[in-house]
Amino acid sequence: MDPLLEVQDLRKSFWVKSDRFGGPKQELRAVNGVSFALHPGETLGLVGESGCGKSTTGKLIMRLLESDGGRVNFEGQNILELSARQIRPLRRRMQMIFQDPYSSLNPRARVGDIVGEAFRIHGTAGRGERQDKVIELLRTVGLTAEQYHRYPHEFSGGQRQRIGIARALALHPSLIIADEPVSALDLSIQAQVVNLLQDIQEEFSLTYLFIAHDLSLIEHISDRVAVMYLGQIVELAPSDEIYAHPRHPYTEALLNAVPVTDPRKRKKRIALGGEVPSPLNPPPGCIFHPRCPYARDVCRKEPPPLEEKKPAHVAACHFSDEVGRLRRA
Amino acid sequence: MTPLLDVRNLKTFFFTSGGLIKAVRGIDFSIDAGQTLALVGESGCGKSMTALSVLRLVPPPGRIVEGKILFEGEDLMRLPRPEMRRIRGNRISMVFQEPMTSLNPVFRIGDQIGEVLRLHKGLDAEAAAEAAADLLTQVGIPSARQRLRDYPHNLSGGMRQRVVIAMALAGDPQLLIADEPTTALDVTIQAQILELLQSLQRERTMATLLITHDFGVVAETADRVCVMYGGLVMEDAPVTEIFANPGHPYTQGLLACVPRLGEHKKRLVPISGQLPAGGGGEDGCPFLERCPKPFAPCRDKLPPLREITPGHQVRCWRE
Numbered sequence: 001m002d003p004l005l006e007v008q009d010l011r012k013s014f015w016v017k018s019d020r021f022g023g024p025k026q027e028l029r030a031v032n033g034v035s036f037a038l039h040p041g042e043t044l045g046l047v048g049e050s051g052c053g054k055s056t057t058g059k060l061i062m063r064l065l066e067s068d069g070g071r072v073n074f075e076g077q078n079i080l081e082l083s084a085r086q087i088r089p090l091r092r093r094m095q096m097i098f099q100d101p102y103s104s105l106n107p108r109a110r111v112g113d114i115v116g117e118a119f120r121i122h123g124t125a126g127r128g129e130r131q132d133k134v135i136e137l138l139r140t141v142g143l144t145a146e147q148y149h150r151y152p153h154e155f156s157g158g159q160r161q162r163i164g165i166a167r168a169l170a171l172h173p174s175l176i177i178a179d180e181p182v183s184a185l186d187l188s189i190q191a192q193v194v195n196l197l198q199d200i201q202e203e204f205s206l207t208y209l210f211i212a213h214d215l216s217l218i219e220h221i222s223d224r225v226a227v228m229y230l231g232q233i234v235e236l237a238p239s240d241e242i243y244a245h246p247r248h249p250y251t252e253a254l255l256n257a258v259p260v261t262d263p264r265k266r267k268k269r270i271a272l273g274g275e276v277p278s279p280l281n282p283p284p285g286c287i288f289h290p291r292c293p294y295a296r297d298v299c300r301k302e303p304p305p306l307e308e309k310k311p312a313h314v315a316a317c318h319f320s321d322e323v324g325r326l327r328r329a
Numbered sequence: 330m331t332p333l334l335d336v337r338n339l340k341t342f343f344f345t346s347g348g349l350i351k352a353v354r355g356i357d358f359s360i361d362a363g364q365t366l367a368l369v370g371e372s373g374c375g376k377s378m379t380a381l382s383v384l385r386l387v388p389p390p391g392r393i394v395e396g397k398i399l400f401e402g403e404d405l406m407r408l409p410r411p412e413m414r415r416i417r418g419n420r421i422s423m424v425f426q427e428p429m430t431s432l433n434p435v436f437r438i439g440d441q442i443g444e445v446l447r448l449h450k451g452l453d454a455e456a457a458a459e460a461a462a463d464l465l466t467q468v469g470i471p472s473a474r475q476r477l478r479d480y481p482h483n484l485s486g487g488m489r490q491r492v493v494i495a496m497a498l499a500g501d502p503q504l505l506i507a508d509e510p511t512t513a514l515d516v517t518i519q520a521q522i523l524e525l526l527q528s529l530q531r532e533r534t535m536a537t538l539l540i541t542h543d544f545g546v547v548a549e550t551a552d553r554v555c556v557m558y559g560g561l562v563m564e565d566a567p568v569t570e571i572f573a574n575p576g577h578p579y580t581q582g583l584l585a586c587v588p589r590l591g592e593h594k595k596r597l598v599p600i601s602g603q604l605p606a607g608g609g610g611e612d613g614c615p616f617l618e619r620c621p622k623p624f625a626p627c628r629d630k631l632p633p634l635r636e637i638t639p640g641h642q643v644r645c646w647r648e
Contacts, residue, residue, distance in 0.1 A: 049515035049516065049517065049518075050515055156603045156604065158603065159603070186371040186372055186542070186604055187371055187542060187583055187586060187587055188371060188582060188583060188586055188599060188600035188604070188619075189599075189603070189604070190586070190587070191586035191587070191597035191598065191599035191600070192599040192601075194588075194597055195596060195597055195599060198596070213515065213516065215516065215590065216587070216588040216589055216590050216592075217588055219588065219590060219591075220588035220592075220594065220597070240593075243590065243591065253517060254516060254517065255590065256520070257516045257517045257519065257520035258516060258545065258590055259519075259520075259523070259543070259545030259546050259548060259549045260545065260548060260549065260590075261544050261545045261548045261572070261584075261587075261589050262548055262572060263547075263548045263549075263551075263568045263569050263572055264569060264572075264573075266548075266549060272517045272520070272521075273521075275485055275487055275488075275518065276515075
């Protein structure tokens with residue numbers, strides 16, 4: 001089966017001032033050669049810590065940001081080459097759900113208009129038909145027809161996220177990029193929204209690029225998982241495989257850092273030392289070597305290629321066979 | 330043994346123009362010296378207001394309307410303000426979620442830690458700088474001497490939180506109140522900070538009141554747990570009991586609704602309904618609307634906290 005979305009060597013740099021008083025600008029490589037494919041109906045989880053470039057990757061694919069290089073093939077076309085006009089019909093097919101349901105909804109618009117706006121812009125439904133369609137969408141996401149005329153402030157966080165989901169569904173997309181869709185919500189509400197996302201995925205055969213920092217949630221929702229660090233994918237594998245047998249030391253460290261929800265299993269933490277280095281000045285060789293417990297000389301000099309370690313399991317590490325030794329059971 | 334902190338029937342209300350909001354509706358808990366008590370709950374459950382009440386820092390239009398806050402047997406509610414000020418930052422100190430709320434962006438961190446040391450310990454400038462560097466070393470900040478001259482913006486989020494912890498430790502507190510201390514941090518940095526807090530606590534036999542919504546953090550750090558909902562403690566138990574035999578439907582729901590590593594659930598089990606918006610009636614159980622197994626008495630009468638096994642209390646009419 002052909003992939004629905006194929007991202008090849010995607011790049012984006014931001015140029016930031018090197019000090020407060022101007023001076024030469026420095027290159028910050030936010031996304032540095034990211035490649036992956038998404039197959040119809042699957043969920044790819046994109047996980048990493050703040051600043052790793054996962055959100056920027058999502059925005060580049062949506063063309064909310066213009067990339068510096070690479071290809072994004074969506075339904076057979078490289079969308080990075082298309083003009084604003086050409087891309088419009090494709091925009092219906094790819095939608096985004098954002099983290100903050102408070103800031104992504106216009107506070108002065110009624111819910112019915114927020115969800116129905118897409119129909120108006122794309123001219124896909126007349127006035128009367130529009131209202132019926134919106135009400136149907138509201139019901140799909142667990143809201144009611146009576147809420148059509150309400151304003152966003154009258155809803156709780158979880159309900160606002162449902163409105164965002166209804167808006168994303170309006171034009172029957174095939175791909176949804178969800179950027180931390182539940183991390184701003186309370187625990188008891190997160191589960192409701194996660195279940196809703198899984199229900200609509202089945203009902204409308206959606207493909208998800210699910211961006212999050214929560215490793216337990218990513219494991220729950222993803223078929224495959226890509227781990228990002230300093231603008232690069234360092235490991236990508238089927239979900240079961242990557243959680244059971246990580247092949248990159250960073251993935252292993254992330255998994256070790258997740259608190260274990262069982263007080264009888266308290267163990268000594270194997271905390272990863274140090275912090276993420278500045279992306280303005282990434283380390284030479286392997287980008288992870290300064291924090292890596294497995295690092296040797298070669299890691300300081302040669303960047304490891306992202307290569308297949310097992311079928312369908314790629315990792316960028318010179319010593320991937322050793323990874324797993326430090327796993328906190 | 331008298332507990333280090335014993336909170337009795339604490340009520341903190343907000344007198345807003347829109348009406349009365351009962352943020353904390355009468356809660357009891359106690360912490361022994363060196364222990365960690367976790368207050369767990371979702372937004373609006375009153376956990377942060379409880380913490381601020383202990384320090385008598387409730388912002389207006391909020392006010393503590395009733396209750397006792399016994400710290401080493403002395404009721405903090407009866408202390409004159411200057412006395413209370415001497416306790417804050419000294420015998421009881423606090424760490425907040427977002428380190429920048431506790432750090433002043435225009436002062437060097439050495440001066441900010443030094444200020445605490447000069448005020449509470451009466452050190453002169455030189456001794457304060459010395460002690461500040463020592464504290465920074467204790468919280469795992471490398472080359473502490475040079476860092477004293479840094480401003481908060483020179484540091485990463487994790488490093489800033491370490492500085493805030495160093496400030497909180499400056500008065501050698503017997504009780505540290507930590508309100509979501511790792512929520513704003515990445516998971517690898519969270520692990521570092523939790524490790525740090527635990528080792529400091531062991532070295533100093535300091536008690537911790539930990540405010541959090543994360544059961545993973547609770548499982549790894551707490552001795553006792555109070556689960557809060559609608560301004561009330563719904564369940565109070567030793568940490569192993571909470572996870573092994575959760576007695577309240579809300580606790581059960583919270584533990585069931587989060588995915589856990591390696592669990593491979595097909596589907597999450599959410600708690601239905603929405604969080605209470607605040608206010609609300611006096612009668613009946615606040616969890617009633619969302620409870621999977623309510624019955625007649627739940628509507629009319631607030632259930633009391635009842636002991637189901639020694640040391641394990643549950644606020645529910647069900648047996």
